[in-house]
């Protein structure tokens with residue numbers, strides 16, 4: 300694998316350290332780290348790895364994107380490698396890594412595989428992998444892999460079925476995204492899993508925030524831990540991340556998003572962007588709306604089959620899509636806790652394919668045929684499908700905002716404001732992840748969201764989007780005129796006649812047109828007028844008759 304571009308913010312790299320070589324890591328592990336293109340450990344890595352290698356329990360809080368995965372995977376791999384080199388090589392499960400979502404499990408497995416590139420004798424498996432049937436998993440577990448990566452419910456099912464025994468062999472337990480694992484409803488599962496573990500083992504908890512949940516886990520699993528509080532996540536994020544918000548009614552969000560992306564209003568729409576919505580229907584509604592106007596985007600949500608979800612993240616990272624519309628947590632959609640992989644076959648794919656239309660067909664192999672079948676189906680069948688999509692089981696182990704390493708995301712748009720500030724932090728943590736890379740987040744704040752924002756503003760440690768205060772039209776126009784005069788030139792406004800917009804060729808069926816018309820109607824806009832000029836700040840105002848954008852360059 301070619302060395303990858305480092306994705307970690309420079310301020311989090313420990314450039315003062317003598318590099319990974321000073322961490323006393325195995326030569327083959329060091330080679331793999333170099334192959335990954337990691338020259339310096341991050342702060343969490345240079346702090347946690349030596350302590351872990353001394354056998355200490357660890358509680359590490361470090362901001363999203365700070366390299367926590369490597370911080371716990373490297374010592375786990377090192378310990379197993381040393382045991383094997385010393386001849387303690389009887390097959391046994393030595394490490395268990397618990398994560399809140401299947402997506403994260405896949406990502407952690409990939410990282411372990413990268414780290415063991417030159418140490419193939421270290422075997423790791425992801426219990427949540429979509430490739431494995433239950434029978435397959437039993438066979439794989441019988442081989443006693445060195446490292447198991449799983450959500451709590453997945454490993455618990457196997458422990459209770461007697462397909463794996465950890466009582467004798469387990470040496471290391473890691474709980475990643477510890478602040479989220481309990482909020483996924485894994486409380487009971489984690490407790491039960493712990494009852495299957497030996498009396499003595501080394502534990503690490505990794506988290507982006509310190510919450511009551513982390514504290515509860517700390518009491519449960521850590522013994523006299525080294526506590527690493529590396530940075531206040533929001534404070535650190537602020538240095539790389541610029542946050543905006545727009546006050547606007549719900550009905551204006553579609554058009555605002557369209558104009559941001561269509562006109563490539565820097566920084567939104569000029570690079571890769573994740574647009575978060577709060578429910579699956581909105582996910583497709585927005586996708587279809589944007590597609591009316593030729594904006595290509597893909598969707599990611601808990602109703603899609605697991606394989607498609609992996610694939611979409613990969614395609615996004617490879618640059619096939621610039622925009623992904625994502626929902627971020629299963630709980631929001633009323634998904635029952637644990638939908639097992641059995642639920643991810645054709646049935647789910649069918650609806651996903653139906654709603655996702657053409658480009659999801661490309662990314663979700665299993666859904667392609669059905670997708671095209673659906674497109675030719677009569678219109679009244681579509682409403683039935685929509686109903687079915689609403690009813691379909693969602694995957695409670697799904698997570699997009701949580702730990703997934705999307706590459707080079709320039710901006711995040713909160714089309715819907717997330718329900719909690721923690722969720723907000725994880726969403727905006729998908730950007731500003733690259734070395735020296737800046738990131739931008741924009742949140743649409745509907746009147747019904749206002750109290751949430753007020754709460755967020757009061758809490759000192761929580762992220763504080765800049766709230767654009769409503770000002771009168773006259774004042775805005777006066778500012779624009781002044782700005783234009785200051786700049787010594789007039790910038791011609793973009794004017795969109797709504798008739799012209801409605802005249803766009805609709806590529807798809809009547810139902811899709813209806814979606815667009817409804818949004819346009821709801822937005823009560825007959826004529827849209829967009830004016831753009833340079834400014835220090837991004838300001839957006841929505842008017843009954845027009846939208847005015849004053850944008851940063």
Ligand SMILES: Nc1ncnc2c1ncn2[C@@H]1O[C@H](COP(=O)(O)OP(=O)(O)OP(=O)(O)O)[C@@H](O)[C@H]1O
Pocket residue numbers: 304305306307336337338339340341344361362363364365366367368369507701702703704728732
């Ligand atoms: N030492 C390093 N040097 C350069 N890049 C690194 C280093 N360690 C990790 N990275 C890269 O930084 C990115 C973020 O790392 P990682 O996903 O481990 O962060 P995280 O702290 O677990 O984030 P989150 O809380 O969102 O899960 C990844 O692309 C990873 O490959």
